Amino acid sequence: MGRFTARPLTFLITGFGWLLLSSLVGLAILIGLVHGTPLPPWLRLVHVHAALIGGILQLMIGGLFASVSHTSKGDRTPSDSHPGLFVALNVAAVGLLVGFGFGNMKIVGAAGIVVIGAVASIAAVAWQYARQSLTQPAGRSWLYRFSLIALLGGLAIGVGMSFRLMPEFYAHARLLHLHLILLGFVTMAMIGATHRLLPTILNADLYSPRLARLVMGLLPAGFAILIGGFITSSLLLELVTGGLLVLSIGLYAYNLLRTWVGSGQPGNAASDHLMVATFFLVLMTITGVLVGANFLPQLPALPFGSLHLAAYTHIAMIGFILQTVFGALSYGIPEMLATSRIASRKKQEPYREQLAAIMDRWRTVQLTGLSLGKMGFGVLTAMTWNF
Numbered sequence: 206m207g208r209f210t211a212r213p214l215t216f217l218i219t220g221f222g223w224l225l226l227s228s229l230v231g232l233a234i235l236i237g238l239v240h241g242t243p244l245p246p247w248l249r250l251v252h253v254h255a256a257l258i259g260g261i262l263q264l265m266i267g268g269l270f271a272s273v274s275h276t277s278k279g280d281r282t283p284s285d286s287h288p289g290l291f292v293a294l295n296v297a298a299v300g301l302l303v304g305f306g307f308g309n310m311k312i313v314g315a316a317g318i319v320v321i322g323a324v325a326s327i328a329a330v331a332w333q334y335a336r337q338s339l340t341q342p343a344g345r346s347w348l349y350r351f352s353l354i355a356l357l358g359g360l361a362i363g364v365g366m367s368f369r370l371m372p373e374f375y376a377h378a379r380l381l382h383l384h385l386i387l388l389g390f391v392t393m394a395m396i397g398a399t400h401r402l403l404p405t406i407l408n409a410d411l412y413s414p415r416l417a418r419l420v421m422g423l424l425p426a427g428f429a430i431l432i433g434g435f436i437t438s439s440l441l442l443e444l445v446t447g448g449l450l451v452l453s454i455g456l457y458a459y460n461l462l463r464t465w466v467g468s469g470q471p472g473n474a475a476s477d478h479l480m481v482a483t484f485f486l487v488l489m490t491i492t493g494v495l496v497g498a499n500f501l502p503q504l505p506a507l508p509f510g511s512l513h514l515a516a517y518t519h520i521a522m523i524g525f526i527l528q529t530v531f532g533a534l535s536y537g538i539p540e541m542l543a544t545s546r547i548a549s550r551k552k553q554e555p556y557r558e559q560l561a562a563i564m565d566r567w568r569t570v571q572l573t574g575l576s577l578g579k580m581g582f583g584v585l586t587a588m589t590w591n592f
Contacts, residue, residue, distance in 0.1 A: 211291035213274060214541055216267025217534065219295065223259030224527070227252055250305040256522065258320060259298035261391060262356075264530055266294070266327065268398070271541055273334055293323045304367075314367035321360045328353060348397040351425040355389025380435045387521060389428055392486070395529045396424065396457060399479050403461055406475045406536050409468035416460045423453040440500060447494035454490045458483045473561065474568035478532030481576060485524025492517050523575060531571055535564045 230252040237244040274285055300316030303309075335349035362382045366375065400421075404411045411417055427449040434443035461483050465476065472480075496517055539560035543553045 209288050210286040211288040212285050213267045213271035214538075214545075215291060216263050216270065216287075217538070219291070220260050220263035220267060221530075221534070223255055223263065223298065224261075224530075227256035227260055230255065247305045247308065251302045254301045254305065255298065257386065257391075258301060259295065261526060261530070262320075262324075263294055263298075264534075265391075265394060266290070268533060268537065269327070269331060269334060271537055273330060275540065275544070287327075290323055290326060293319055297323065310367040310369070314364050317360060317364040317367060321357065321364065324353075324356060324360065328357075348393050348421050348425060351428075352390045352394040352397070355385045355393065355428075359383075359385030359390060377435060377438075381432065384428075384432065384435065388431075391526060392521075393424060393428070395482075395526065396486075397421075398533065399461065399483070399529060402533060402536060403476060403479050404464055406473070406479070407465060407468035407470045409464060409470070412460050412463035412467060416456055420453050420457045420460070423449065423456075427453055440497065443497050444494060447490070447497055451487075451490050451494060454487055458487050473535070474565045474571065475532045475536035477568060477572055478528045478535060481572060482525050482528035482532060485520055485528060489517075489520045489525055492520055523578060528575055531575065535561075535568075539564060 230248060234244055234248055234252060270285070270287065297316045297319035300319065301313055304312030304314075304316060331353050332350065335346045335353070359382050362378050362385065365371070366378050366382060371378070400411065400417055427446055431443060431446040431450070434440070434446055461480065465472070465480055470476070539557050542560055543557040547553045547556055
């Protein structure tokens with residue numbers, strides 16, 4: 206019996222499976238909410254953590270290992286397989302769900318510690334990969350390192366919450382936990398990855414490396430100030446910083462749009478997903494500022510309820526994060542399969558093009574399904590202002 210291996214593709218497929226499972230749970234929650242028979246509150250925690258830990262984190266770890274392997278010219282070595290990390294991450298994800306299901310926060314805390322250990326075990330690899338980006342024109346190394354630190358910080362706060370450390374600051378800790386992981390880690394890392402992937406996919410140079418470096422500096426700085434606003438409970442500081450983030454994301458989107466237009470390429474599934482993700486990222490950032498403005502002392506012009514808050518978070522999850530994941534997988538899987546299955550570099554290109562054509566067959570369905578699904582959620586919330 207062969208030894209179990211966990212190569213990058215294993216992480217990617219398993220992470221995608223977790224996302225599918227989470228989406229089914231989310232659909233059940235939405236149906237129950239709309240029909241007036243809400244499901245138990247712990248299912249929401251299961252839905253979120255299955256998507257983020259079992260799904261997104263695992264996909265990003267698989268993407269990291271695939272990028273490192275590709276950087277090393279595709280040489281397959283025993284270090285390409287990480288069975289211990291794979292088992293630890295998935296056992297921890299299951300532990301989180303079991304803990305939330307039974308309301309046992311000690312299990313949740315223990316599972317969170319395992320996740321921190323799993324991330325810490327690859328921190329050196331991630332840090333070294335960020336160092337390799339120092340020579341890149343967009344200067345993504347700082348963003349990658351910032352996202353790694355934000356992830357570890359967000360996980361540590363989550364563990365502290367599960368063990369009831371300083372319960373008087375629970376509301377602040379929850380905000381920090383959510384934003385460190387979703388904005389500080391996932392969003393920042395995906396912005397850095399998109400800066401690298403889109404020009405490669407389009408076979409074109411980035412429109413303005415100088416503008417990219419400016420954005421790479423503004424985003425972490427703006428996010429750090431936003432965290433300061435959460436800690437000090439300064440809504441005005443949060444809104445001002447939100448405006449800075451909107452400006453930064455707008456410059457980022459402009460740079461990518463000019464790169465896409467200037468490439469002269471017809472586009473493919475990967476580039477289309479990344480561009481749509483960029484649109485939703487802009488929308489997400491603007492919506493986040495409006496959500497903050499809703500808490501101003503003055504009576505809000507358009508008050509919103511829990512369903513609207515869910516719609517806002519799903520602009521991030523479906524509109525930005527999932528579109529980026531689909532774009533990265535549409536480009537990365539043909540690359541990985543061509544490199545691993547065919548030794549001759551001369552024969553790899555035709556095979557890669559064949560696999561890319563298969564990916565493009567479902568391009569319209571993927572883009573339409575994700576985009577209209579998100580827009581449908583928005584229309585639903587617009588019809589229920591006081592819910």
